[in-house]
Amino acid sequence: MPKSLEERVVKRWDLLISRQAIDAYEYLTPGFRQTKTREQYSMEMNTRPVQWKKASVLEKKCETEDVCDVSVTMEFTIPVHGAGNTPGFSVMHEKWMKIDGEWLHLPEKLGSTAIDNSRKQ
Structure with missing residues (x-):
């Protein structure tokens, strides 16, 4: 299993890319x-x-040794009416936290509540 933050970010996306x-x-x-x-x-x-x-x-920017913001470049296609699958490119920003020695992703829509709950575990 990938250990470094960068390895875990890419591995998670590889799983999402392959619909896993x-x-x-x-x-x-x-x-x-x-x-x-x-x-x-x-x-x-x-x-x-x-x-x-x-x-x-x-790139990654770490607030502390256990909390980092990671910028991820994404290549994708999206169906566009009348144009078929249209390619695109974007940069996504993700928050990652080291919990019990393992880097884990905190999706943005939960914000500080999820951070507080994660640290209590």
């Missing part, structure tokens, strides 16, 4: 996992119209 969100669930913080089951997360991520093609770490 059920396995990518293990890369989420315990606080976030309390909000969705593995099956809910998998269904939500695997049925998105966007098709991610490639992810790579652009």
Whole structure:
């Protein structure tokens, strides 16, 4: 299993790219996992119209040794009415936390509540 932050970021995205969100669930913080089951997360991520093609770490900025913001470059295609699958490129920003020695992703929409719950575990 990947140990470094960069390796874990790319591995999680590789799983999402190959529509294996059920396995990518293990890369989420315990606080976030309390909000969705593995099956809910998998269904939500695997049925998105966007098709991610490639992810790579652009940069990381760490607030502390256990909390980092990671910029990820994404290549993707998305269906556009009348134009078929249209390629795209974006930079995504993710928060990662080291919990019990393991880097885990904290999805943005939960914010500080999930951070607090994750640290209590």
